[in-house]
Amino acid sequence: AQKVTQAQTEISVVEKEDVTLDCVYETRDTTYYLFWYKQPPSGELVFLIRRNSFDEQNEISGRYSWNFQKSTSSFNFTITASQVVDSAVYFCALSEAEDYKLSFGAGTTVTVRA
């Protein structure tokens, strides 16, 4: 069963536009962890954020912000004032208590045009 759904396959924006990436997850556990990773064209996977299921506080880090809503099982990611360097594939992932493997979504390819 698909545990993490990223419905947007590709998003293309012009520089300085905001872009929001959707992530919907599915789990029966009450304790779980949500992650976002970035995969630039060079191919490495870069950790961006980790959230546990008991912390619904939204987070902002520079131009990045995350909105965690348990009521809708969503953990969305917004890039404000996008830049060309933000062009990458972004993955949302889930791990569950006592099962620490990451279940990844299919990824969203973000292209920021100058």
Added chain:
Amino acid sequence: DAGVIQSPRHEVTEMGQEVTLRCKPISGHDYLFWYRQTMMRGLELLIYFNNNVPIDDSGMPEDRFSAKMPNASFSTLKIQPSEPRDSAVYFCASSLEGANEQFFGPGTRLTVL
């Protein structure tokens, strides 16, 4: 601090040959994970270790795949014999504890002809 180290970065081999991928986790990390990335299946876990002990190998495709972690600073993923469908990018990752963020190595791009 050095991140997760993987070798080789690229491997091209012929069907039927044995392939060994290597990983050195971040020092002090108790968990080590092997993932595979393909266009068709995306990123999927193959196996993970805690304190050098395999915990979940349910993602290992078949008996042709094996993984070992002889000590806290080294792990191998072996494919014998390799097949063209094994072509993928193989990532190793490590984390301090199971629920913590996983830090990924640069990956090994494997091509089986």
